[in-house]
Amino acid sequence: MIPAAFDYVVPASVDDAVRELHDAGEDAKVLAGGQSLLPVLRMRLAAPSKIIDIGRIPELKGIRDEGDHLVIGAATPHHEVQKNQLVRDHALLIALATETVADPQVRHLGTFGGALAHADPAGDLLAPALALDAVFVVAGMDGRHEIPASEFFVDYFTTALRPGELLLEVKVPKYTGWRAHYEKFNRVAQAWSICGVAAACRVDGGTIAEARVGLTNMSSVPVRARAVEQALVGQQATAEVIKAAASHAVDGTLPTSDGNADAEYREHLAKVLTERAVTAACS
């Protein structure tokens, strides 16, 4: 399976990339690591006229500490994110979820920003980004602006990125000392999540002081399980409390039915996986 022919450019800077995107119009596609795009091109589910490869722009790679938050470059490979000590210290949930993305080969090339901008509802990084209130920094011809995670994911494979805009980096507030767990359910190795739960908790002397929970693939966009969070905060981290809180996991979700699971089964999974994820994140 060979992709349809396309023009290919490799901009050296963000400014060049934004200009290329603007000039190419809506028919262009951005390639970072290509691990979602290449299969789509090869199955000819898409046939863009131009591919803009941002994989060689140094500004888009790497992870840095900016005081109260981390900044993860959009073209930073998963493999680097999952091993990075800053991420493990201050945003453990993201490191743990990244470890479950696809397989080692894909994680070497696939990128943090690419997976988020692709916005596959079964993608494992969307729920952690939402739960941790990440902020997306994007650039277009009219300058740069920021989009909170709560507004970034719009629909299936659709984000708030407008035509001609490029995701540059993602700011993640620090959750230093928080425990975290990403519980993923799929049928076989390297498969997409049928359902996933991202949980981060700050436990203080046996009491859950703060909790953040996000759900993967329980709607067309990632879902923040606020009812679960509210039922946890201020409570002792006991099995009974966590089980009761997890029963709220389906509030506000709109799961789909597909070949892997029907909606009712996904709702069952969401409760079970939330209980497991929160239990692990509190222990």
Add this chain to the structure above:
Amino acid sequence: MRITTTVDGTSYTDEVEPRMLLVQYLRERLGKVGTVVGCDTSNCGACTVHLDGQSVKSCSVLAVQADGREITTIEGLADDGELHPLQQAFHDNHALQCGFCTPGMIMQALDLLKENPDPDEDEVRSGLEGNLCRCTGYQNIVKAVRAAAEQMPSAARQADVPQEPVTASMPSEVSQS
């Protein structure tokens, strides 16, 4: 578009269409048919090669993405006719049945051992998560990787990663046949 790559130690410069896949380039232009195309959908890992020292699925990389980079294929592992310790371990442990997944399994196992010189069984299995054996011959593949870990001098894991001393301690159930 003109690309220059180093493949198995030899430099090549070629004119390629942007849509040409790396695996196509390796097989059809350079004749490196040791790297095979399995599933063609980036699931099976049979086409795994190393790009700048890291494993990738060459069916899901454009040849133009490899411009200026170094590629190692299964054909670049043997040294002057002598099998690489991983190749020898696959042979010794009967870690192949039809053999189609073997090039990818070995290239991914090499990547795993660079990061983790002494993986336990679970670590081998998760390290090879992206490689499928349709004969389901996983038991001996895992056995071979652990046997190779025991035998491999650090230099055989390539010089592009921090080297760690080879540990001699291996679980007793792994023995050379």
